[in-house]
Amino acid sequence: MSLDVTAYLERLRIADPGPPSVGGLRALHAAHVERIPYEALEIQLGRPTTVDPSESARRILDRRRGGYCFHLNGAFSLLLRALGYDVVWHRAGVQGSPASPAGAGAANHLALTVHGLRSDDCPSGDWLVDTGLGDALHTPLPLQEGIYVQGPMTFAMRPSAAEPGGWRLQHDPRGSFFAMDFRAARATVRDFVARHEVLSTSPESSFVRTCSVQRRDADGVDSLRGCVLHRDGLAGSSARMVETPDAWFSALRDVFDLPLTDVGAADRDRLWRRVHAAHVAWLATASSA
DSSP states (O other): OOOOHHHHHHHHTOSOOOSSOHHHHHHHHHHHHHHSOEEOHHHHHTOOOOSOHHHHHHHHHHSOOOBOHHHHHHHHHHHHHHTTOEEEEEEEEEEOSTTSOOSSTTOOEEEEEEESOOBTTBTTOOEEEOSOSSSSOSSOEESSSEEEEETTEEEEEEEOSSSTTOEEEEOOTTSSSSEEEEOSSOOOGGGTHHHHHHHHHOTTOHHHHOOEEEEEETTEEEEEETTEEEEEETTEEEEEEOOSHHHHHHHHHHHHOOOOTTSOHHHHHHHHHHHHHHHHHHHHHHHHO
């Protein structure tokens, strides 16, 4: 596929990013996480996808959809390369909790780095670029040890103890995961095919068990987990139940820019029934705890 750069930039509402620059990279990254949501609705719908970045870009541009890390970072890497950025794929691992294994062995995440863009806050010119972490980064982080604040979130970056030569991103305590480690070596699509299959089909996969949609902006994060719509931002946190199909699909459209014009009435009904049944089961478990 020849990437339609013009259509991609229109989706991001960026008229002209200019030549590669730190400012351009930040603007592209922020626009991507603000306008292309983190979602795995295709898994909930039982419609298989691949980790091919061209397929992901087609779904983002032609069907106005999002995706999860393999899709979002894969497609974004195509755009950045087309615009002249030096982009590298990395095998990575998201650590869900402190008790979970650290390191990139699971290959449950695709991380990106961009190189050759020096600035006062990044003298090496090397950046972590990640539009596929849901409620995490709003803009890229320098690949250097430090503490970084973005809106209500505070991140820590340091060399990875689990991946020699690699790096570790520590998420804010309120985030949806604990940390992410990535390897220094270059990765390819082949590194992620097997894990994508597991994440898409295993009953133990969080993407299979729970419908979750997230969208990051400069001031915080919107998330829809099952039938709970949550906002965590500079002004504080709020949550409300979304317990009718009309309200649920309206939230997808209005909050996350997911009109789902590619999902017919029968599939919408099936999707809502699945999400609502999981929500009811979760409420029963919560009330008995």
